[in-house]
Amino acid sequence: MGEVPESHPRFASLMARKKLTEAAAAGLLADSALIAHGRGEAFDYLLQERTCDAARQAIRVCATSLASAKNPVISVNGNTVALAGPELLACAAVLECPIEVNIYYRTPERMAALLNKLAEQKIEAGQKYPDLVTKIEAINILGDAPDARIPNLEGPRANCHHDGIFSSDVILVPLEDGDRCEALVAMGKTVCVIDLNPLSRTAKMASVTIVDELTRCIPILLDQLRKGVDSSISNWDNQSNLKQVMAEMLRVLD
Numbered sequence: 001m002g003e004v005p006e007s008h009p010r011f012a013s014l015m016a017r018k019k020l021t022e023a024a025a026a027g028l029l030a031d032s033a034l035i036a037h038g039r040g041e042a043f044d045y046l047l048q049e050r051t052c053d054a055a056r057q058a059i060r061v062c063a064t065s066l067a068s069a070k071n072p073v074i075s076v077n078g079n080t081v082a083l084a085g086p087e088l089l090a091c092a093a094v095l096e097c098p099i100e101v102n103i104y105y106r107t108p109e110r111m112a113a114l115l116n117k118l119a120e121q122k123i124e125a126g127q128k129y130p131d132l133v134t135k136i137e138a139i140n141i142l143g144d145a146p147d148a149r150i151p152n153l154e155g156p157r158a159n160c161h162h163d164g165i166f167s168s169d170v171i172l173v174p175l176e177d178g179d180r181c182e183a184l185v186a187m188g189k190t191v192c193v194i195d196l197n198p199l200s201r202t203a204k205m206a207s208v209t210i211v212d213e214l215t216r217c218i219p220i221l222l223d224q225l226r227k228g229v230d231s232s233i234s235n236w237d238n239q240s241n242l243k244q245v246m247a248e249m250l251r252v253l254d
């Protein structure tokens, strides 16, 4: 991919594809991971690959929810680690919260590969965000020894850490699936998701839905987290925000 100049109109998209194909080759992803990414790309065209105002508002609400949480946690899967692991480590460092690996198709090999990748990414994140290096090193990476289960969810994806996802009050789960999102909401958690598809079950179920591309929105989220709680935020209406995003997507037809 070295031959693609940064000015290329598809640069960000091509880099994301490169990261994902490399991650797939390294055993970090499930077979369906590239299909899931493709569905996201299609919706991103409708947003003209830009972070819309409604998404910016959702990012602010997400940051404030996380920053004011008692036990915040960031839950990651293979695509998330491959696309934005270092940036999410920086978010966790600002929040001083754990990151927990939770994957739909759980195998010991994939779990080990993802945990190793995050350990490597701590070094990369420390170089990219030198002011956070000590906090990045201190992040607790969970997922290897789950000792609790998410109620009303079948299969190994319900496995989680008591000191991570299980006890969290606010959880950021980029690229979640609908069932698990519903189960986390039913546990009484504030569930913040990032999903380019405003029509997905996840987008509709979540407490705060950021309809934006993961790699584009995480740096904005990080900036917001560094600013801390925004006390001007109140009365979040997620359904109304989703409608604004859909109106934005339809504007592409004008």
Ligand code: ATP
Pocket (backbone or CB within 6 Å): 036, 037, 038, 039, 040, 041, 043, 083, 175, 176, 177, 178, 179, 194, 195, 196, 197, 199, 200, 201, 202, 203, 212, 213, 214, 215
């Ligand atoms: P649901 O169960 O919520 O209806 P789904 O079955 O459509 O969801 P999955 O296939 O589990 O969802 O996950 C893919 C979702 O992640 C898609 O909705 C897609 O829009 C979104 N997605 C994929 N890649 C990205 C990305 N880079 N940034 C943001 N969203 C993404």
